[in-house]
Amino acid sequence: MLSKKNSLVSPRTQKVIKLIPPDGGWGWMVLFGTALSNIFNQSMLSLFSLLYGDALEAMGHRTQGAAVVMSTMLFVTNFGGPIAGAVVKLTSARFVAVTGACFCTMGIFFSGFSTNIIHLVITYGVLLGLGLGFIQNSSFVAINSYFKLKKSRAVGLANVGTGVGQTLMPHLVRYLLENYGFRGACLLLSSLSLHGIAGTMLIQPVEWHLKKVEEEVVVDETLHLLQDRGSRKTSQSNGEPQKIELTNENEKANWGSKKTLSNKELNGGKINKSDANGLNGSNGNGTPKKQNMLTKLYDLFGISLLSNMRFLNIVIGTALAVTSIQNFSMLYPFFLQHVASMDKQQTANCMSAVAAADICGRLILPIFQDKYKIKARWMLIGTCVWLIVIRQILAYQTNIEVLIVMSCLYGFGRSMIIVARNIAISENCRMDQVPAAVGLGMLTMGIIVPPAGYFLGWIRDYTGSYITCITAQNILLVILLVTWVPDMLYLLMKERRNNKTNTEQAQT
Template sequence: MASEKNALVSSPKTQKVIKLVPPDGGWGWMVLFGTALSNIFNQSMLSLFSLLYGDALEAMGHRTQGAAIVMSTMLFVTNFGGPIAGAVVKLTSTRFVAVTGACFCTSGIFFSGFSTNIWHLVLTYGVLLGLGLGFIQNSSFVAINSYFKLKKSRAVGLANVGTGVGQTLMPHLVRYLLEHYGFRGACLMLSSLSLHGIAGTLLIQPVEWHLKQVEEEVVVDENLHLLQDKTRKTSQSNGDAQNGNEKSNFGSKKELNGGKINKSETNGVNAAATPAIRPQKQTLMKKLYDLFGIALLSDIRFLNIVIGTALAVTSIQNFSMLYPFFLQHVASMDKQQTANCMSAVAGADIAGRLILPVFQDKYKIKARWMLIMTCTWLIVVRQILAYQTNIEVLILMSCLYGVGRSMIIVARNIAISENCRMDQVPAAVGLGMLTMGIIVPPAGYFLGWIRDYSGSYVTCITAQNVLLVILLVTWIPDMIYLLLKEKRQKKVDAEQPET
């Protein structure tokens, strides 16, 4: 009886199709190597400013305020260069933008060695290096995003390991170069090392050269095929009839016009019956609107994501700036103990970039969920850390903080890219950087004001954690809604009878 039922129910027909998919490896590993190489010598410059340019600024007659001007300019240009990079990627290629960014970085470091006043540093370190870093950050992520699908988080983590390695090793190299070659010699040597970034970004090839062919079975909709065949036959018969009419009309009109032929009729179009349709020209504003992906800003969920990631980045950047002062003024540590804690953060950060993405890829956890778990982890760790003064406990808490910080850096752009189409990723990442450029400076100044007004590092760390609480409050309901929606859809699909 069961066999008769199975015979009555026709199984759906399938056919094999060839799809082109990202390689999830292959030449993608070379892209990762090139990006990591560029990050070692370029992205690490963010943490080297005080060490490399501190004495030069003092010789120019500037101290903390002058350093703040140069650093603020660099961060502003880096973040606002993101949308520009996204637009240029659409017009050219990720490789062109990455190589251009690496050239800007090398030029900025090289010319900064000849600075004689603060405005030279603003132009070289602030503008040239800042623009280069913005171009590299955007284009390298777009390239990695196009090469990897299943291993995306792992790939981004490996590429960002270069930044951690640079931040760990480069300070020792800079100290050596300053002692033996002076400020100008150190800048020239660092710019020569930055040339490796250009070589690295040249490894970014168009993903179309390396796409894999995958054979998949898809269900054939017979009704759709019948409809397509009917439409094709109808259009062919109409076309034959129209060609016959045109030939007869052409012959009669040739006689009536004394052998002269109208251009519209030679193209098979009757100008009197069918008016010519001209494509509408896009205005400049419309082109810019599409180029910079402004339509993404009309999506409430996208706005929620970019604002949340900006708040998370603001929180960890401000804590990184505050932490050495906390260790020295609250925990009463000397410079060596402070350096040990900072090294613990850097080492754990590198380990986190290698381990956590593997965990995420294995269990297929969305980047936003990883950020939610990471922010919860950081809130607990930092709030406990704020009350500690023992060196052993602080080193342990530094390691725990470094692991959590690594996931913020790895997952922020992935979270943005998960909410848009592949062709929108360059613009989306650029808008995310732009949001950070808008939010980070005022939020950072406000957190600094809280520290000065309250006179308490604990209060300031708590305020930094409040930014992460805002992310949790705005993200968790939306993620729960999406999870329930996905479960309902799966239930509906399971209940549908097979045809």
């Protein structure tokens, strides 16, 4: 009888105008600017040996000196992530991206005047490393804010710039070194790096381009009373749906956070109690709570995310995946020359096949993910299975034709780890937490990549076997699968139970 009575009473609704990302529009210009910056800045990661190798030998350093400079650069890049995330929250993604591009230009420019390894550590290691860290964090935050449904596709397109730069820039660097020498090459490359500053200037605040979408949401009566008591600004309903337009400056600045009722997506279409009662960052009468310095730093760097076991699982898993592909990329040329007995031209052909397939993967796989609405973590899980199989087969091959095919298959799968790692992190936090979350992800890579890479190198030297080392690299991906698959299956079953419950409630 009670259920029959409830079915006759129409639920109370409110019309809410939500501000959502444009999923295009000026976002395509942001992608173009980011890709332009990646072509001339991110590609410098793969140019170190070619550009600075002879200069290091002239300074009296070889492999060990190169390792010191590269390790410094990677350390500063990853550990600069949390700093970049904090600065993004204090200023804007555009400011941090432009600052990072300026650091990159200065690092390349001043490295041309290096006379000893300390100069290279400061210019290439610190300045360029800090610039790359700032660009990586801020550009993803900007893209993440402009795109929701097409996010994976957008990140893939932006990262195509890195692949293009890694394909074309080595030939340009070789030409510049032959015709203008080391210093001239650095000066001309720094002038090209200025295009990165122009590209990052295209990152406009997303608040300028948000779209208004009207939605009708069901509001629980108890929560509505709490909202009335907290705000004392709503009028009593006369039976008609209420219309709330979220257009003030505070809501525009936090369009993706709890304050704009985005919890509707997280709480089954109901308004969060803390929002209704004015408990999100306020004391109930509209005035913000006072915070001490430690609390502000705690919020600024997103330290609360570290208390979430799922978040820790994600950032550690992505760091293991990045370690695995980075170490394989370093090992692969030696494997081709020493195990498959290939000359330099054949080795270059295989490496070019990896790069070309990587670019294709960054263009194709994100479209597939967006079309079928596959979560980034599932894409990473599928990619890890793909890479484990491909690399384990590749480790036993010596035929040039087979290795080129396997190189293409490997590069195609590798692209998804580069595209989806930050998306996987952003999918598990609020919009306002994304800068800090990406920064903590970079910090985790900075902690895990060096010792794990060193351990994998030790395995290769101790066993004398490239096959054993590749197997060890695959074990890192197996660890990711073991820790991620049970959690993802649990979330999948939970989502299906919730959908089943909502369907039964709708039918009654």
